[in-house]
Amino acid sequence: MILTTQKINDSYWKVIVNNPPINLFGPEFSEELMVLIDEFEAAENLKVVVFESAIPDFFIAHLDVLKATGFPKGAGKTGLSKSWPDIAKRFEQAPFVSIASIRGRARGLGSEFVQAMDMRFASKEKAIFGQPEIGFSIFPGGGGMERLHLLTGKAKALEIILSGDDYDAETAASYGWINRAIADNELDAFVENLAQRIASFDKKVISEIKSIMNERAVNPTDEQIMDTQTRFFEALAQPEAAIRMKNLFAKGLQQNSDAELNLGKYL
Amino acid sequence: MILTTQKINDSYWKVIVNNPPINLFGPEFSEELMVLIDEFEAAENLKVVVFESAIPDFFIAHLDVLKATGFPKGAGKTGLSKSWPDIAKRFEQAPFVSIASIRGRARGLGSEFVQAMDMRFASKEKAIFGQPEIGFSIFPGGGGMERLHLLTGKAKALEIILSGDDYDAETAASYGWINRAIADNELDAFVENLAQRIASFDKKVISEIKSIMNERAVNPTDEQIMDTQTRFFEALAQPEAAIRMKNLFAKGLQQNSDAELNLGKYL
Amino acid sequence: MILTTQKINDSYWKVIVNNPPINLFGPEFSEELMVLIDEFEAAENLKVVVFESAIPDFFIAHLDVLKATGFPKGAGKTGLSKSWPDIAKRFEQAPFVSIASIRGRARGLGSEFVQAMDMRFASKEKAIFGQPEIGFSIFPGGGGMERLHLLTGKAKALEIILSGDDYDAETAASYGWINRAIADNELDAFVENLAQRIASFDKKVISEIKSIMNERAVNPTDEQIMDTQTRFFEALAQPEAAIRMKNLFAKGLQQNSDAELNLGKYL
Numbered sequence: 001m002i003l004t005t006q007k008i009n010d011s012y013w014k015v016i017v018n019n020p021p022i023n024l025f026g027p028e029f030s031e032e033l034m035v036l037i038d039e040f041e042a043a044e045n046l047k048v049v050v051f052e053s054a055i056p057d058f059f060i061a062h063l064d065v066l067k068a069t070g071f072p073k074g075a076g077k078t079g080l081s082k083s084w085p086d087i088a089k090r091f092e093q094a095p096f097v098s099i100a101s102i103r104g105r106a107r108g109l110g111s112e113f114v115q116a117m118d119m120r121f122a123s124k125e126k127a128i129f130g131q132p133e134i135g136f137s138i139f140p141g142g143g144g145m146e147r148l149h150l151l152t153g154k155a156k157a158l159e160i161i162l163s164g165d166d167y168d169a170e171t172a173a174s175y176g177w178i179n180r181a182i183a184d185n186e187l188d189a190f191v192e193n194l195a196q197r198i199a200s201f202d203k204k205v206i207s208e209i210k211s212i213m214n215e216r217a218v219n220p221t222d223e224q225i226m227d228t229q230t231r232f233f234e235a236l237a238q239p240e241a242a243i244r245m246k247n248l249f250a251k252g253l254q255q256n257s258d259a260e261l262n263l264g265k266y267l
Numbered sequence: 268m269i270l271t272t273q274k275i276n277d278s279y280w281k282v283i284v285n286n287p288p289i290n291l292f293g294p295e296f297s298e299e300l301m302v303l304i305d306e307f308e309a310a311e312n313l314k315v316v317v318f319e320s321a322i323p324d325f326f327i328a329h330l331d332v333l334k335a336t337g338f339p340k341g342a343g344k345t346g347l348s349k350s351w352p353d354i355a356k357r358f359e360q361a362p363f364v365s366i367a368s369i370r371g372r373a374r375g376l377g378s379e380f381v382q383a384m385d386m387r388f389a390s391k392e393k394a395i396f397g398q399p400e401i402g403f404s405i406f407p408g409g410g411g412m413e414r415l416h417l418l419t420g421k422a423k424a425l426e427i428i429l430s431g432d433d434y435d436a437e438t439a440a441s442y443g444w445i446n447r448a449i450a451d452n453e454l455d456a457f458v459e460n461l462a463q464r465i466a467s468f469d470k471k472v473i474s475e476i477k478s479i480m481n482e483r484a485v486n487p488t489d490e491q492i493m494d495t496q497t498r499f500f501e502a503l504a505q506p507e508a509a510i511r512m513k514n515l516f517a518k519g520l521q522q523n524s525d526a527e528l529n530l531g532k533y534l
Numbered sequence: 535m536i537l538t539t540q541k542i543n544d545s546y547w548k549v550i551v552n553n554p555p556i557n558l559f560g561p562e563f564s565e566e567l568m569v570l571i572d573e574f575e576a577a578e579n580l581k582v583v584v585f586e587s588a589i590p591d592f593f594i595a596h597l598d599v600l601k602a603t604g605f606p607k608g609a610g611k612t613g614l615s616k617s618w619p620d621i622a623k624r625f626e627q628a629p630f631v632s633i634a635s636i637r638g639r640a641r642g643l644g645s646e647f648v649q650a651m652d653m654r655f656a657s658k659e660k661a662i663f664g665q666p667e668i669g670f671s672i673f674p675g676g677g678g679m680e681r682l683h684l685l686t687g688k689a690k691a692l693e694i695i696l697s698g699d700d701y702d703a704e705t706a707a708s709y710g711w712i713n714r715a716i717a718d719n720e721l722d723a724f725v726e727n728l729a730q731r732i733a734s735f736d737k738k739v740i741s742e743i744k745s746i747m748n749e750r751a752v753n754p755t756d757e758q759i760m761d762t763q764t765r766f767f768e769a770l771a772q773p774e775a776a777i778r779m780k781n782l783f784a785k786g787l788q789q790n791s792d793a794e795l796n797l798g799k800y801l
Contacts, residue, residue, distance in 0.1 A: 097429055119426045137736045139743045146750055151420060153685060154751040159653045159713055161743055162631055162732050174441075174708075179426055197534075198429050202404045202507055208498070209406045209428055216413055216491055217421035224750055231742070240736055267731075364696055386693045418687060441708075446693055464801075465696050469671045469774055475765070476673045476695055483680055483758055484688040 003032045010045040011199035018054035021256035025109045026064030030083045048195045060110030088116035095207035101191040102127045112142040120178040127169040134164040135267025137240035141232025146220030152176045166264030270299045277312040278466035285321035288523035292376045293331030297350045315462045317366045327377030355383035362474035368458040369394045379409040387445040394436040401431040402534025404507035408499025413487030419443045433531030537566045544579040545733035552588035555790035559643045560598030564617045582729045584633045594644030622650035629741035635725040636661045646676040654712040661703040668698040669801025671774035675766025680754030686710045700798030
């Protein structure tokens with residue numbers, strides 16, 4: 001099991017991500033997440049879900065590039081492709097609130113995972129963000145081209161995606177990538193308090209607030225999400241991507257290595 | 268009189284809000300504001316209006332919930348409902364500039380009041396912001412679902428509205444809720460200088476800048492504003508709202524009480 | 535020559551702006567820029583262009599108001615008016631990345647110039663930004679009414695444009711006007727590293743990222759740009775503009791003067 005759910009009470013659940021060594025996001029992760037989101041949607045009283053990592057240096061490292069083509073095929077409940085795009089849309093539309101509490105690296109699909117949550121809080125000292133795809137001759141394919149600019153504006157999204165570099169939590173907060181960077185020793189108490197607080201309110205009102213806000217604010221369209229995904233897999237099939245990946249695997253990619261700790265520098 | 272206008276000169280007027288004990292926004296406040304905005308629109312040379320509070324701890328506490336159904340009925344000049352939605356739209360479209368200079372609490376409709384101004388400056392030490400509606404089993408009904416996310420982005424608007432919690436001025440500034448948090452002993456001079464400065468420019472250009480910007484930038488639609496207002500009054504009529512309000516009135520709601528000073532904690 | 539291109543290598547070019555005394559943007563500047571952008575577009579391997587100023591106190595002071603009607607007429611490649619609007623659109627749509635590295639004043643068209651780049655970095659100590667048009671009884675006519683609010687949000691764009699005042703780099707960064715304010719002694723290394731980094735990636739991917747982002751994010755429409763330009767030249771032809779300009783020329787406008795160094799105060 002990669003994902004373990006702690007049911008604090010009927011209203012507030014916590015999900016611990018534990019996929020050693022570096023919390024890669026592969027087909028198994030995606031399948032467990034699809035089971036979980038079915039369970040979340042079926043839980044009548046569920047108001048808040050918090051995601052945390054069990055691995056100190058990694059929240060979700062990135063897509064498991066060796067298994068990039070092994071994800072479940074077909075359309076999910078939302079009509080989007082059955083795996084991450086469908087799941088992300090369901091979090092957006094859910095009648096419960098999703099919160100990412102981030103320590104360690106959240107790069108690529110890890111960054112796109114937290115972008116799909118309703119809100120994001122990160123350890124000032126221990127969280128690192130990146131969209132390193134350009135270093136593999138590809139671009140963000142899991143929503144980063146659609147959701148990041150809604151958080152940061154276009155200029156900063158271009159900087160992040162075109163540099164492929166690592167960003168600390170304070171810079172990420174000042175750019176709008178996350179809601180707030182919080183001192184590491186205060187992060188858990190902050191998120192716990194916020195989650196318990198939201199869980200104390202009426203589910204009907206929580207769900208109406210999310211639903212009205214989704215009507216008022218700009219969200220990615222299904223067409224944009226699928227168009228990018230198609231182009232992403234085309235780019236991934238180009239020889240340039242294979243060459244750059246081979247070089248990075250030789251340096252320790254997808255292992256608990258200096259290359260993964262400081263991926264920004266290695267690209 | 269709740270609202271007193273100081274006409275510094277032909278171009279620059281200041282409005283002092285004084286509705287003891289805590290500057291609640293009720294039908295009388297709304298009616299005085301409707302008279303004032305008629306006067307503003309008729310003043311040929313008026314370029315800047317600054318709103319301040321006469322009550323140290325409260326800018327505008329929130330809607331007077333005991334009088335929530337007593338507001339003037341019918342459609343105002345803009346076609347929106349005759350009271351706050353009509354007034355807010357007229358500030359947006361006005362040929363003069365509106366500035367909120369904020370000390371004390373601006374929660375609920377008080378927060379929505381400042382969101383409808385063209386710009387907002389607040390005392391770093393003394394201003395507190397909140398959208399506490401969720402604690403009453405309702406949601407923002409006076410523009411908060413439409414205007415807050417335009418200032419802060421969706422993720423932070425959801426955090427603010429779903430937490431119902433209090434935010435200090437520096438956090439509000441970093442979130443985009445206000446233009447800037449300013450040291451309390453510098454706030455008056457800053458706003459005075461800005462207001463006098465704008466008042467020294469040509470009214471025709473000021474009005475053209477506002478008009479072009481309203482065409483370029485996203486503003487709430489009339490449909491969104493009215494849809495939320497309808498749903499707001501439906502939510503307010505639910506028994507959950509009555510129960511939560513009764514509990515809060517027992518603790519000092521709508522009085523100059525610890526509950527009003529620290530409403531975020533009491534919800 | 536106002537614009538000198540240093541071709542660091544095939545992928546990374548630097549352009550130095552040198553139009554003493556204060557880097558005014560006049561017809562000659564515009565014509566050189568039109569030649570340059572043709573060259574940029576034709577350079578098959580060009581991935582990054584960085585703009586810098588050779589004049590310590592001025593990045594680009596503003597439009598040369600004495601030559602405001604002397605710009606090349608007719609439609610450019612994009613269909614927009616042949617000079618700045620056409621050039622700005624071409625930077626936006628270009629398959630290469632444009633970066634402004636800013637020391638000194640960037641006001642009016644200077645500010646609009648940097649807004650048209652993909653990203654902007656500025657010296658914390660030495661950069662100053664402003665949209666001073668209102669002090670001349672006009673308003674931003676070169677994209678400031680369209681691009682600034684996309685960077686800062688409407689409330690801050692209104693504050694900037696209605697005040698006409700000077701903003702230091704840290705305030706500009708906190709408002710989103712620029713990506714980041716960087717200590718003066720670190721700015722060059724930061725931009726050099728970012729430019730070299732982007733230049734090390736595949737041009738095809740760089741160009742696809744820009745193209746997808748332009749489809750996803752909001753950009754000014756051609757109609758908005760041309761509508762504002764038309765209204766700008768109408769405002770410029772009003773007697774109020776001539777009077778305000780005459781007063782400012784008497785105080786040192788368009789010279790290396792205290793008036794140009796501290797234009798915000800003089801308006």
